[in-house]
Amino acid sequence: MNTIKQIKAREILDSRGTPTLEVEVILENNITGTFSVPSGASTGIYEAYELRDNDKNRYNGKGVLKARDNVNNIISSHLKGMDIFNQKAIDEALIKLDGTKNKSNLGANAILGVSIACAKAAAKAKGLSTYEYLSYSNNYSMVYPTMNVINGGVHALNTLDIQEFMIVPISAETISEAIHMCVNVFYTLKILLKKHSTSSLGYGDEGGFAPNLENDEKALEILIEAIKQSGYTPNIDFKLAIDAASSEWYDTNKGSYYLPKSKKILTKEELVSFWENIVNKYPILSIEDGMSEDDIEGWKLLSDKLKDKVLLVGDDLFVTNKERLAMGINNNIANAILIKVNQIGTLSETLETINLAKQNNYEVIISHRSGETNDDFISDLVVATNSRYIKTGAPNRGERVAKYNRLLQIEEEKNELYEPV
Ligand code: PGA
Numbered sequence: 001m002n003t004i005k006q007i008k009a010r011e012i013l014d015s016r017g018t019p020t021l022e023v024e025v026i027l028e029n030n031i032t033g034t035f036s037v038p039s040g041a042s043t044g045i046y047e048a049y050e051l052r053d054n055d056k057n058r059y060n061g062k063g064v065l066k067a068r069d070n071v072n073n074i075i076s077s078h079l080k081g082m083d084i085f086n087q088k089a090i091d092e093a094l095i096k097l098d099g100t101k102n103k104s105n106l107g108a109n110a111i112l113g114v115s116i117a118c119a120k121a122a123a124k125a126k127g128l129s130t131y132e133y134l135s136y137s138n139n140y141s142m143v144y145p146t147m148n149v150i151n152g153g154v155h156a157l158n159t160l161d162i163q164e165f166m167i168v169p170i171s172a173e174t175i176s177e178a179i180h181m182c183v184n185v186f187y188t189l190k191i192l193l194k195k196h197s198t199s200s201l202g203y204g205d206e207g208g209f210a211p212n213l214e215n216d217e218k219a220l221e222i223l224i225e226a227i228k229q230s231g232y233t234p235n236i237d238f239k240l241a242i243d244a245a246s247s248e249w250y251d252t253n254k255g256s257y258y259l260p261k262s263k264k265i266l267t268k269e270e271l272v273s274f275w276e277n278i279v280n281k282y283p284i285l286s287i288e289d290g291m292s293e294d295d296i297e298g299w300k301l302l303s304d305k306l307k308d309k310v311l312l313v314g315d316d317l318f319v320t321n322k323e324r325l326a327m328g329i330n331n332n333i334a335n336a337i338l339i340k341v342n343q344i345g346t347l348s349e350t351l352e353t354i355n356l357a358k359q360n361n362y363e364v365i366i367s368h369r370s371g372e373t374n375d376d377f378i379s380d381l382v383v384a385t386n387s388r389y390i391k392t393g394a395p396n397r398g399e400r401v402a403k404y405n406r407l408l409q410i411e412e413e414k415n416e417l418y419e420p421v
């Protein structure tokens with residue numbers, strides 16, 4: 001019987017030692033599905049609500065016992081008996097039970113944990129891998145990692161204002177080759193950064209290096225050097241990608257940007273010029289959150305200048321929300337979207353947003369959060385949805401590597417991933 005018998009949640013720790021939820025769905029035939037919920041640090045203000053206990057005596061208020069209890073005492077009995085293959089009905093029931101627009105009643109962490117654990121149980125019940133169960137077709141395309149190898153912003157205690165400096169192995173033909181290429185550059189980068197960093201070399205939250213450099217551009221220069229010294233050609237083998245996470249810099253009242261580490265203040269026009277200069281000097285594939293979630297005027301300026309040259313990725317801007325994405329499409333801003341399952345809180349809504357992006361030719365990048373677990377669901381998601389890119393950190397730290405290792409497994413299962421016909 002492929003119906004839900006019970007749903008159990010427990011409080012576990014994420015990669016920063018912060019509590020999060022692990023949810024297990026048990027079917028009447030005792031098949032189970034488990035999902036662990038990720039958590040962001042540079043979160044967008046339009047994200048679904050992450051319910052935390054706010055009990056200052058436990059984990060600095062970050063416990064998730066209330067969210068756990070909502071799963072165990074409310075959601076479990078409500079969903080009992082539901083058909084595990086009807087994901088849409090399950091997600092709709094969760095949304096209705098919560099009753100708020102941003103899932104603040106039960107908590108988006110509780111709801112997401114249940115939603116994805118159900119999808120994993122359903123796949124198992126059909127004897128399929130999760131990506132096969134979720135896929136619309138048997139055609140799978142190549143997935144390119146965008147590996148965040150230098151960390152800054154709120155993810156690292158260093159001098160860099162830009163949150164993420166990524167390498168993208170565009171000439172790779174297989175996932176295993178792509179991962180190998182990135183690791184080669186990562187090794188070389190370590191040697192180069194040891195020479196350039198004014199402090200001993202540490203790591204940031206996503207496993208990339210966290211050097212102290214004279215400015216952000218220096219990080220790009222060093223990445224180009226690392227690519228060359230590893231035997232690759234910039235722009236042919238590798239492009240660079242940036243996540244500015246500039247919502248963290250934005251002063252809503254003044255309409256300007258304050259970069260806290262370099263202590264620079266930039267108008268929106270100056271920030272657009274900064275990105276133009278970077279795009280002219282380096283082989284840039286994408287700039288994520290180049291402007292703030294609340295600076296639609298700035299996004300229009302940036303899009304007018306750079307939309308035809310690079311991917312302009314909306315993360316905090318769109319928060320995996322189809323209404324926010326529709327707003328972006330109507331305003332002709334950005335041309336790519338970052339997808340984070342916990343920004344919206346159910347699998348069905350995530351898939352709807354991905355579909356809307358594809359229908360409007362927005363590139364899709366499936367992403368982890370800076371607070372992660374060893375759960376590798378997003379690797380199945382990127383393959384199932386034929387999305388071109390995955391963003392899941394450096395090839396360093398178990399919770400990041402888990403996702404790359406899952407992609408290697410999938411590649412072996414499929415022999416190769418190929419472009420859809
Ligand atoms: P976050 O960072 O998970 O801390 O929000 C990732 C990102 O901004 O893409």
Ligand code: ZN
Nearest residue numbers: 243245288315
């Ligand atoms: Zn981002």
